[in-house]
Amino acid sequence: VSECHNRGMECHAWINPYRFESVSNKYDGTPQNYREEHPDWVMDYNNAAILNPGKQEVIDRIVEVIREVVRNYDVDGILFDDYFYLGGTPMSADADLYAAYKDNGGKLSQADWRRDNVNRMVKSVYNMIQTEKPWVRFGISPAGIAGTTVGQTSKYGLTPCPTGSD
Numbered sequence: 001v002s003e004c005h006n007r008g009m010e011c012h013a014w015i016n017p018y019r020f021e022s023v024s025n026k027y028d029g030t031p032q033n034y035r036e037e038h039p040d041w042v043m044d045y046n047n048a049a050i051l052n053p054g055k056q057e058v059i060d061r062i063v064e065v066i067r068e069v070v071r072n073y074d075v076d077g078i079l080f081d082d083y084f085y086l087g088g089t090p091m092s093a094d095a096d097l098y099a100a101y102k103d104n105g106g107k108l109s110q111a112d113w114r115r116d117n118v119n120r121m122v123k124s125v126y127n128m129i130q131t132e133k134p135w136v137r138f139g140i141s142p143a144g145i146a147g148t149t150v151g152q153t154s155k156y157g158l159t160p161c162p163t164g165s166d
Contacts, residue, residue: 001074012077012137013069017062017121018050019082045089053085053117054097063124070132077137078129083122085114 004011020027020034024047027033034041034051041061043052051058066078091098091110098110108116122140129138147153153160 005074010076010137011074012079012139013073013075014079014081015066015069016082017066017080017125018053018058018084020051021049023047024049043086043089043093045086045093048086050082050086052094052097053114053121054094054101059117059121059124062121063128066125067128067132070129070136075136077139078125079139079141080122080125081141083140084118 001011020042024044025035028035038057041051041055041058042049051061053059069075070078094114095110098106098113101108101113106113126138129136147156147158148160148162150160
């Protein structure tokens with residue numbers, strides 16, 4: 001951080017708040033492995049794992065980790081990537097949490113509830129940064145979604161991308 005500042009550059013911490021493992025069971029046997037300490041926090045899909053966005057404890061943990069970075073390092077910004085459910089995560093993966101939400105009077109569809117879980121985490125992190133060091137920038141790297149249909153891309157004068165680009 002100090003070397004960035006010495007060179008007149010800002011230093012932003014790039015964080016994947018939910019990403020736990022790019023390859024399942026990568027952290028077995030390591031200290032503070034969430035699979036061992038909080039197995040209910042981990043959502044597995046397609047040989048990867050994220051921390052479950054539907055759990056308030058996960059939101060609280062993400063806020064605390066980022067609070068530690070903001071408090072202890074003179075970073076100029078916090079940037080998120082991988083701030084979403086893994087693409088294709090089946091609705092059954094968090095059906096129990098969604099059912100509890102509905103049982104408590106929740107009205108959102110499961111897809112909207114998932115989006116709201118992410119929004120609540122982002123808002124919690126933003127509010128914490130504003131309390132700790134409001135001059136620290138906070139941003140999110142948007143998911144890069146390429147247009148694959150003529151109807152969509154023609155609005156922008158572009159050629160559709162191959163389907164695999166989504």
